[in-house]
């Protein structure tokens with residue numbers, strides 16, 4: 001099946017930006033029920049490792065289907081952006097669930113998994129199709145700057161997630177993470193994820209790169225605020241200078 005980006009673009013962009021607005025509005029009132037904010041009443045759960053695989057595989061598969069829909073790219077910028085996506089989602093789909101140290105019995109709500117699958121198919125597919133059908137041919141300053149920012153965000157996201165995993169080596173509950181960007185914010189994994197996709201959007205100069213960066217902010221900023229509040233009310237000795245997601249600001 002061959003999809004024409006020009007036909008899909010207006011609806012796709014509107015849906016993703018609309019989803020971002022709905023997400024930020026809903027998450028302002030209700031923390032997404034997983035991890036430390038999990039609670040009963042949201043339907044059945046899926047074991048966390050399987051949930052991550054099910055949620056993230058569609059993003060990888062839909063992106064690859066779109067990106068390679070015209071065969072192997074000849075444009076070096078397309079290769080670089082394709083690798084960013086493939087490495088990020090290859091890691092998130094296969095390696096992250098294997099490395100994860102879930103709390104005993106912890107699950108992810110099936111409802112959240114299904115919502116993520118729908119979003120990821122659309123978002124991955126549109127970003128892949130853009131690279132195949134509409135990416136500019138030249139490698140310019142925006143490409144170098146954006147890809148550097150994306151690489152920095154990716155590396156920093158890996159480090160922040162690894163710090164949390166290390167805490168679970170000693171204890172199956174929650175502790176105060178220390179070191180690295182945790183000196184300044186409670187959720188550096190989210191901050192880094194946001195930096196990564198902003199870098200991708202700058203390099204791709206694509207409406208779908210930007211709509212994804214906007215959605216990531218809409219999803220992760222309210223969650224960081226909720227988690228920061230949770231840390232402060234759970235640990236009386238929580239560092240007072242630490243912010244939720246933006247050092248010194250929020």
Ligand SMILES: NC(=O)c1ccc[n+]([C@@H]2O[C@H](COP(=O)([O-])OP(=O)(O)OC[C@H]3O[C@@H](n4cnc5c(N)ncnc54)[C@H](OP(=O)(O)O)[C@@H]3O)[C@@H](O)[C@H]2O)c1
Nearest residue numbers: 035036101103161164167173174175177189190193216219
């Ligand atoms: N692009 C997007 O929109 C998007 C959306 C969601 C997630 N992500 C990315 O996916 C990754 C995971 O997200 P997440 O929301 O699951 O992150 P998270 O809430 O920080 O949790 C990550 C892992 O660390 C554990 N953990 C968290 N805080 C801990 C603490 N203080 N002590 C010990 N263990 C702790 C969690 O256990 P519990 O599960 O038991 O809490 C979970 O296993 C992140 O890198 C994030 O950036 C991206």
